[in-house]
Amino acid sequence: MARPRRPLLSRARIVAAALDLVDAEGLEALSTRRLAAELGVSGPSLYNHVATKDDLLDAVVDAVLGEVDLSMFPGPSWRASLEAWARSYRAALAAHPNVVPAIGQPRGGRPNALRLADAVFGGLVDAGWPRREATRVGALLRYFITGSALGTFAGGFPDDAAVYAGAYPRLDQAHLLAERQQEIDAAAFETGLTALLDGLELRFAAVRA
């Protein structure tokens, strides 16, 4: 084959297939040859639509960010909007746990990351937050949400807690069991989100006074 009458590939199709592959088999399974095979095409063909593998990975991450619901902005209460957004953000990452480790290697050029920032910033400013404060609040919530996703979905303690018995006197076995980790993470996210929003309410009052 040479040039087909209609293109077999497109950036969108490549990114979608890459996300499917990562979801199904993990980040390690994403190689250009493997992905090309999945698309019924030869390896180097991808490079007509994608600059490098890092570029592709960035696009995959951005596709996940594109699933974050932003319909809560604008809303009647900045607190309620932020809370809904945080849960929606976390849910999008939870839907693609294998992608989560890749959020650690950003290279810029993620349109949906900016779309998120724009919506949150705008919502906060409309609710009366000073612009500089709104920037910080958006960033700090993102820190908490992505950090939580990383802690939660990217693995953690090994299953065999007995190895550590005695070495860490304050931790009991419950902390070290992988099965327990999931419920700890869910509860920690909820507790942290509430604490963060409570603290931000205090700040909002102080900053408007």
Next chain:
Amino acid sequence: MARPRRPLLSRARIVAAALDLVDAEGLEALSTRRLAAELGVSGPSLYNHVATKDDLLDAVVDAVLGEVDLSMFPGPSWRASLEAWARSYRAALAAHPNVVPAIGQPRGGRPNALRLADAVFGGLVDAGWPRREATRVGALLRYFITGSALGTFAGGFPDDAAVYAGAYPRLDQAHLLAERQQEIDAAAFETGLTALLDGLELRFAAVRA
């Protein structure tokens, strides 16, 4: 050369050299061949002391966690201890920014991660937090700190903000400049830490009542 009379390598020496290499040239520069060359040895020799490259990377991350100061536990005030710990944690990550993206791929087996968890959990319990709450508080603070490090040290928006002019109506140019990002991140960390601790004080009062 065959077997030397005294070992040329040790796990500790390998991990230290790997951390130096990553600090100096970034994560991508860390290959078994390159690291071996740095140690004056042949590539496969490393495998006598390290199981896989992932094992090595885990050990490098754990070495950074080993630099986190924990002397604030136990302390007179859980809030002050937590605040000092958060800053010390962030400082350790800031000292090794190139390692930060690797915290997203944990595989377990990081003794210093458990050492941190043990100290924080113990400090909170001693201060009167119920055990289940203390577990969550330790986790949620870790989320915020690591998420913040990732957002801060692992790169972000591209330098050329003009590209995005108009597409994201609520963001002004200040958000998009890389130089601004550092001060935004520092301020967001401080704001978030204060909000989190304020919110946790409310929770502490409620939980003890």
Next chain:
DNA sequence: GTCTATACGGCGATAGAC
């Protein structure tokens, strides 16, 4: 402009000699 085939250098990891 979009595909194919081929090729290069580097990678993580193993096998076996000393």
Next chain:
DNA sequence: GTCTATCGCCGTATAGAC
């Protein structure tokens, strides 16, 4: 516990067919 040799995979550059 180190060496050398080697394997199979990787990202991707290049050249050519249509």
